[in-house]
Amino acid sequence: MFDSRSYEVRQRISIGNKYRIYEGDSPILESAQKKLRLKEDFRFTDPETGTERYRVKADSVLDIAAAYDIVDSQTGERVGAVKREAVSFFKHEYSLLGPDGDLVATIREDNVPLAIARRLLTTLIPFSYEIVTPEGDTVGEANGAFSLRDRYSIDLFDDALDPRLAVVGMVVIDAIEEN
Template sequence: MFDASRYEVRQKLRIGNKYNVYEGDENILESAQKKFRLKEDFRFNDPETGEERFRVKADSVLDVAASYDIVDSRTGDRIGSVKRSVKSFFKHEYALVDASGSVVATVKEDGWLRAILRRNLTTLIPFSYDIEGPSGEHFGDVSEKFTPVRDKYTIDLSGDGQLDPRLVVIGTVVIDAIEEN
């Protein structure tokens, strides 16, 4: 698990957010966002055994200022966190932070014009994000495929740097859920 450079996240149609994560053709994780909570809470389970593999919990009630900590449920080790950038009001931007608290990458929405059109004109324009390192190096991208009933993202980490795929893949699910794309 998490040995590839390409992943797919598929949102399932239901009340609340439910996601399946694929590595190639293999479904490696399932997640459901707990609704009506003051703090966001996600559990990622093995689809075959139901065993909890990862959990994500917001550190505050305010979504704008929250940091979403990603923890390996088996070991209790913190993998990292996802934090919304203060300047992401018009264009989504998130910091990916490693276990030691260092920003290792930024997930940035593709462009200002497309971002404004998505929010003010139509939600039919698919989301697309670039994943950049702290020095501007290209680590990969996240692209949404248009489907009329659910979100479907392809994550490509074949860029220039090394990044923990668990942080990016689980971070993509968190970004989609909190943005309600």
């Protein structure tokens, strides 16, 4: 699990946000967002056994200022966190923080005109994000596909970023933005 540089996320048709994550053709994780919680709570489980693999919890009740901590449920290791940046309503931007809380990358929406069209005209325009290091190097991207439910690919270009942080982080972003 997480040995590749390419992943696909498919939102499942259901009440609430449920996802299945694929590495190649194999499902590696399933996720469901817990509803009616003061703080966001996501569990990522093994699709075959149902064993919890990762847990994501918001550190505060206010969504706008929340950081979402990602923890390996098997080892208790903190993988990192996803934090929303209050840059602009028109262009989503999130910080990926490493296990020690340092900024390791930023996930930002592709461009302002398309972002505005998504917000004001239609959500049928697929979302697209780039993943950039603090030094400005692009280390990955997430590209949506036209689909009834959210479906997108995540491609990492090198080993500069922990794939668990990028993939789990993108699912959290998709769920809280309700793309």
